[in-house]
Amino acid sequence: MALDIGSPVLREFGSEQSLLSKPDGSATFMQGVRERSREQCVRETCEAALLSTLHPRSSLTLVLQVVHDDGSLLACCLNAACMALMDAGLPMSRLFCGVTCAIDAEGRIVTDPTAQQEKESRALLTFAIDSKEHNVMMSSTKGSFSIKEMQQCIAVSQTASERIFQFYRDSVKRRYSKML
Amino acid sequence: MRETPLSNCERAFLLKCIQEKKRLDGRQTYDYRNLKITFGTDYGCCTVSLGKSRVLAQVSCELVPPKDSRPTEGIMFFNLELSPMASPGFQSNRQSELLVTLNRQLERCLRNSRCIDTESLCVISGEKVWQIRVDVHILNHDGNLMDVASVAAISALSHFRRPEVAIQGRDVTVFSPEERDPVPLSVYHMPVCVSFAFFQQGKDGGKFGFAESVAKERITVLTREETTLDTTDVHATAENVLSKADAPPEVVPSPVIVATGTGQVGEGLQNAWGLEEEDDDEEEEMSDAAKQKKKKDEVMVISDSEEEEVMILNQDLK
Amino acid sequence: MNSIHSCFKAQIGGVVLPGDVFRFNGSSVEEDSNIKAEKMVCGPGLRRNGDEILACKSGILRHKQPSMYWIDCQQKRYVPVKGESVIGIVTAKSGDIFKVDVGGSEQASLSYLAFEGATKRNRPNVQVGDLVYAQFIIANKDMEPELVCIDSCGRANGMGVFGAEGFLFKVSLGLARRLLSPQSEIVKDLEKIFPFEMVVGLNGRVWVKAKSIQQTLIVANLLESCENMTAQQRQALFKRVAEGAL
Numbered sequence: 001m002a003l004d005i006g007s008p009v010l011r012e013f014g015s016e017q018s019l020l021s022k023p024d025g026s027a028t029f030m031q032g033v034r035e036r037s038r039e040q041c042v043r044e045t046c047e048a049a050l051l052s053t054l055h056p057r058s059s060l061t062l063v064l065q066v067v068h069d070d071g072s073l074l075a076c077c078l079n080a081a082c083m084a085l086m087d088a089g090l091p092m093s094r095l096f097c098g099v100t101c102a103i104d105a106e107g108r109i110v111t112d113p114t115a116q117q118e119k120e121s122r123a124l125l126t127f128a129i130d131s132k133e134h135n136v137m138m139s140s141t142k143g144s145f146s147i148k149e150m151q152q153c154i155a156v157s158q159t160a161s162e163r164i165f166q167f168y169r170d171s172v173k174r175r176y177s178k179m180l
Numbered sequence: 181m182r183e184t185p186l187s188n189c190e191r192a193f194l195l196k197c198i199q200e201k202k203r204l205d206g207r208q209t210y211d212y213r214n215l216k217i218t219f220g221t222d223y224g225c226c227t228v229s230l231g232k233s234r235v236l237a238q239v240s241c242e243l244v245p246p247k248d249s250r251p252t253e254g255i256m257f258f259n260l261e262l263s264p265m266a267s268p269g270f271q272s273n274r275q276s277e278l279l280v281t282l283n284r285q286l287e288r289c290l291r292n293s294r295c296i297d298t299e300s301l302c303v304i305s306g307e308k309v310w311q312i313r314v315d316v317h318i319l320n321h322d323g324n325l326m327d328v329a330s331v332a333a334i335s336a337l338s339h340f341r342r343p344e345v346a347i348q349g350r351d352v353t354v355f356s357p358e359e360r361d362p363v364p365l366s367v368y369h370m371p372v373c374v375s376f377a378f379f380q381q382g383k384d385g386g387k388f389g390f391a392e393s394v395a396k397e398r399i400t401v402l403t404r405e406e407t408t409l410d411t412t413d414v415h416a417t418a419e420n421v422l423s424k425a426d427a428p429p430e431v432v433p434s435p436v437i438v439a440t441g442t443g444q445v446g447e448g449l450q451n452a453w454g455l456e457e458e459d460d461d462e463e464e465e466m467s468d469a470a471k472q473k474k475k476k477d478e479v480m481v482i483s484d485s486e487e488e489e490v491m492i493l494n495q496d497l498k
Numbered sequence: 499m500n501s502i503h504s505c506f507k508a509q510i511g512g513v514v515l516p517g518d519v520f521r522f523n524g525s526s527v528e529e530d531s532n533i534k535a536e537k538m539v540c541g542p543g544l545r546r547n548g549d550e551i552l553a554c555k556s557g558i559l560r561h562k563q564p565s566m567y568w569i570d571c572q573q574k575r576y577v578p579v580k581g582e583s584v585i586g587i588v589t590a591k592s593g594d595i596f597k598v599d600v601g602g603s604e605q606a607s608l609s610y611l612a613f614e615g616a617t618k619r620n621r622p623n624v625q626v627g628d629l630v631y632a633q634f635i636i637a638n639k640d641m642e643p644e645l646v647c648i649d650s651c652g653r654a655n656g657m658g659v660f661g662a663e664g665f666l667f668k669v670s671l672g673l674a675r676r677l678l679s680p681q682s683e684i685v686k687d688l689e690k691i692f693p694f695e696m697v698v699g700l701n702g703r704v705w706v707k708a709k710s711i712q713q714t715l716i717v718a719n720l721l722e723s724c725e726n727m728t729a730q731q732r733q734a735l736f737k738r739v740a741e742g743a744l
Contacts, residue, residue: 020320021232024575058603063265089573091554094517131517172556173513187587188627189661
């Protein structure tokens with residue numbers, strides 16, 4: 001099987017931080033340019049990364065507004081959530097990112113599928129990967145796949161996450177460039 | 181979560197500024213902030229920012245049976261939402277006074293002004309019509325939400341394309357964008373709201389679209405006007421008096437409206453509004469002349485493709 | 499060379515992200531066998547986790563001699579810290595305390611008696627909506643924060659109710675800290691344009707007052723614009739203003 005772990009194909013990223021004046025932190029995240037369960041996925045991932053013990057008796061509201069949906073929506077939501085939390089300066093033990101893999105009818109693994117590719121896929125897997133040990137923090141799957149395929153998807157996602165974390169770092173660097 | 185309270189010092193300073201005809205960001209009383217319209221990659225999606233206020237509008241459509249009272253007309257549905265993202269004071273799932281006001285005003289501005297040709301949205305009379313849904317999400321609240329929301333909604337409607345349909349007898353075929361180019365809506369005119377705030381019994385009048393959190397002592401008069409290039413008559417429905425709870429006693433509950441289209445306030449102030457209104461229109465168009473032009477172009481395109489639509493229908497009928 | 503410091507050294511002035519780890523490097527232990535119990539102070543954004551130091555905020559790593567490290571973060575939300583001076587807005591009077599909004603996640607309390615010269619009989623004249631410059635005497639995550647307007651000797655020491663005139667606005671916490679630093683270049687540059695009074699709270703609230711409304715507005719807008727400008731850009735702008743561009 002042609003599986004190129006070395007360079008998973010992710011579309012162009014785009015992001016903007018601190019774009020809104022009223023919230024404490026805000027970020028958009030674009031990737032190539034089922035609500036309750038999705039909310040649960042994002043919530044649990046954020047809770048795992050945040051050091052919420054430092055702010056007892058306080059509530060945190062995270063609002064995600066979908067502007068376009070061209071596939072990999074959950075992964076994009078996770079990335080936006082992580083950047084917004086980071087932008088707000090909330091204490092976090094680690095960063096996280098979301099990667100979606102689609103397995104098509106021939107068993108090929110496609111990372112960051114478009115809406116069209118999602119429709120044609122046999123299975124759709126989304127993982128939240130943490131920045132420290134590249135462990136899987138959350139997974140959300142749809143369709144049927146073998147354990148081996150899932151392991152391959154995780155491996156691909158972990159490799160792809162490197163790119164996203166590097167993108168986070170570059171974005172933050174750009175943001176603080178005037179203060180250096 | 182609470183909104184940051186307004187301190188006495190800010191209130192006093194603001195009123196003093198207005199007395200001197202100054203505004204916090206250096207604008208004159210009739211100056212508008214910069215308006216920016218960004219269109220998304222999908223049809224019918226646009227983000228509009230006015231200063232720091234930011235609004236996202238999304239248009240979608242679906243085939244539904246028409247209302248019994250109007251069997252040959254499509255349905256327009258508007259939905260404006262305030263999320264805590266816009267301002268920490270907003271709570272989701274709660275009908276606040278502001279939300280109700282904004283929703284009602286948006287409907288009045290866009291549905292009641294009949295700016296969209298709803299009859300062209302009819303597919304089969306009495307059976308199937310298009311329902312056009314406009315979702316307006318407030319992303320950041322930095323004052324003057326009504327104006328931004330109205331611009332966002334009408335821009336998104338002009339940008340929107342609905343799928344092409346073919347009718348054979350009673351069967352309706354909806355074509356995907358790949359099969360046939362989607363068709364734009366026919367937009368008759370582009371209504372835009374312009375808000376004014378009145379301070380201190382209207383002794384110092386002026387258009388204040390910014391920082392409503394700062395301008396507590398204010399009455400907003402929302403004026404609806406048509407901004408078609410050569411339209412000189414301006415429909416004005418001065419209404420919607422919105423005074424905040426802790427307004428000082430000297431604020432009168434309703435401003436004096438002398439005639440439709442003009443909002444003369446106070447006696448000492450010279451009424452230069454006849455002129456100002458034209459200025460406003462020009463200003464609107466100058467501030468984003470390119471976009472306005474683009475809009476006009478789009479309007480042209482709309483009429484073009486309407487003809488196309490008719491032709492296609494004829495072909496099908498043959 | 500202390501080993502824990504050496505792993506920070508390379509990163510000072512650089513951008514760090516949450517999850518970045520600074521680990522005690524065991525290999526260099528032999529070098530200084532006469533290790534004294536080395537101390538280091540972790541400031542905001544850094545946490546100790548076993549024998550490693552963990553960054554929990556994004557920002558720029560800063561260092562102060564001999565062993566202080568912290569992360570300079572451009573966040574907007576204020577978290578009360580004991581001893582910090584802030585500008586609060588009085589929102590309510592209830593019993594023996596004022597409720598004060600400081601921009602944190604909850605309101606702080608301020609006692610009637612925490613003003614210079616205040617007694618049970620002689621209550622300070624504080625109205626709802628007034629500004630107070632005050633210091634945190636209690637601030638921790640588990641308790642309601644408490645403010646005082648007196649120092650340990652019972653003197654006002656610059657604190658108390660202020661701001662009958664002038665203008666209050668908000669800046670990022672980072673900018674507020676930059677304005678408060680003793681050698682703040684922004685303030686020095688701004689002073690050259692015209693004289694003005696300024697109060698800066700660590701919670702990002704800034705109060706300014708100049709001779710006229712116009713001048714106050716100019717100062718406020720210039721300070722706000724400093725948020726995202728390099729030193730050169732700022733000096734160029736201030737020069738234009740001084741020459742009468744506004």
